[in-house]
Amino acid sequence: MTATAEPISRRRRQVLAAGAGLAAAVLVRPVAATPDELAAAIAAFAGGAPVRPGKVKLTVAALVDNGNTVPVTVSVESPMTPADHVAAIALFNERNPERDVARFKLTPRAGRASVSTRIRLATSQQLVAVAQLSDGTYWSQSAEVVVVLAACIEGES
């Protein structure tokens, strides 16, 4: 009895461990793993400069009821002085018809690098916010969003 029970429980443990590993891999997917088109759009914005994760905070609901209007806030840690400020913020998506969502240009007179808007999402997908700092470095953060009601791309309603 015990001889048969042990391999089963060991296999169960392996299955559980594999599941946890898969979940972790999905949750901490790096920017480098985004699909080609999205990566290309980000690279075009950065002009080939490396885009590192960090500094940027992308605030969006993980579960969106209505994809027609999704509130999004992008904020960047920055003193916003003439010597060290955020010059631009861009928002990209993975699976809308176009990769670009919006681009914002900031100046030291902004005081705080934080921008909010409302966007459309055609389906559940990944969002990436990229910030260009005045020293020429690029930083990003991505977020996975699940959309229940997709933005209407089929017809008038």
Added chain:
Amino acid sequence: MARALIDVPKSPRRGEIIEIRTLIAHPMETGYRAGGDGRKLPRDIVRRFSCRYDGELVFSAEFFPAVAANPYCAFHTVATASGTLTFTWEGDNGFTQTEAVAITVT
């Protein structure tokens, strides 16, 4: 003239970082949807938005079809002096609208 809503703090202190919230009534037709006759509706969106503080550009934005209808945009600026904030929206089909709001810094 589209209806525009602009929220600016009434009397901020000098040097205070204020949040400005703007919204303009616009359908933001994406150009990807089909109309009742099955033909694609042509794109009609607001492409650019800018905010000037006494003539100096403090913030600008470029919108794509993924921005929701009635584009909302909130951002920050430092209240440096009493003056005028000018907001400009520009878009397809010659859409352009400018709104001015006075700001009194104490």
